[in-house]
């Protein structure tokens with residue numbers, strides 16, 4: 003029996019978990035194996051990570067080979083080829099112009115890094131007064147202090163006092179009255195972007211604002227899909243007032259929306275992109291910030307021959323992570339995974355929307371290979387209904403994910419029709435029985 007006392011699990015009801023643990027001991031392709039020997043279909047890509055499926059041979063072999071050859075080497079005033087090769091692979095799939103890559107170890111660090119690049123960029127241009135960030139209600143940008151400050155989920159902030167950065171939140175765009183049961187981008191809500199100009203800039207002054215950070219599709223708070231035209235409006239307002247636009251693509255990157263990045267799918271190019279998770283197929287922790295060439299160059303020119311940006315991590319560009327990233331991105335290319343996601347999108351949406359009409363289902367929304375099924379909360383017990391559904395599906399051998407009373411699905415992009423059918427059948431049985 004594994005001793006469960008000492009590991010304090012993140013974002014987990016620890017006491018509940020330890021009273022009835024759910025342990026996964028191995029994984030391959032679309033499945034986990036639990037400690038009681040059951041096959042569990044992974045309808046969540048681990049946690050929005052394993053886009054190419056679990057334990058894929060080219061990634062496993064690249065990591066093994068790298069560990070035996072160069073386990074660690076510093077990237078402060080030194081370098082090693084595999085980190086540059088991984089950066090080049092990432093630049094290959096990036097939106098045009100975002101071809102300078104800063105490596106981190108997680109999405110949270112990517113967000114903190116992007117916020118610091120934005121501040122340093124304005125400082126280098128003599129506009130150090132631009133220090134306020136704009137984000138959104140219901141945003142999740144990781145657990146670092148910067149990410150916590152720009153985050154828009156009350157529970158993630160309330161125990162931690164005043165976050166360190168000056169942040170103004172725009173409203174989120176989720177509105178069941180107007181947009182329930184939308185397939186793809188909802189039609190109502192683009193006007194909410196205008197609040198950036200009419201409310202935030204009017205109140206705080208554009209010259210005090212460094213950047214706007216948004217998830218193109220908000221993932222952690224339940225797949226909130228941007229209304230048609232919303233991101234375009236944000237881009238226009240940022241351009242007009244000299245604000246940088248950061249897309250946090252930790253969840254939407256690497257084919258999840260049917261393109262390498264959601265920026266390409268939506269046809270809106272930000273100034274910086276944060277990413278992680280699918281970058282290494284979840285196999286080794288790694289994050290990255292994709293930076294517009296001109297922003298990078300503005301920082302390079304700020305000082306002569308000295309260190310240009312006083313920021314970094316011991317493990318930035320770690321050899322094992324870099325090897326995993328390079329192998330992952332090559333696998334995405336060889337198996338055309340973003341294109342595969344696009345080809346699956348309609349059948350996936352059809353399966354999700356087939357749950358409409360089941361008890362307590364108040365919304366279903368889908369975009370790319372992301373779906374949310376929103377349930378009416380049990381009065382006085384927020385989140386309990388969806389968590390019960392999570393436990394019931396796990397019993398039936400399907401791993402789903404829940405956030406509040408929203409079920410979020412994000413299967414690996416190698417999923418076959420039978421995997422999608424199994425997922426929706428388990429959900430149908432569960433929701434009928436509840």
Ligand SMILES: Cc1ncc(COP(=O)(O)O)c(C=O)c1O
Pocket residue numbers: 107108109110111113142143144145217221222250251252253278279
């Ligand atoms: C949009 C977004 N940003 C940042 C993060 C944080 O990433 P990590 O958990 O790797 O620090 C997440 C994690 O889910 C995320 O969804």
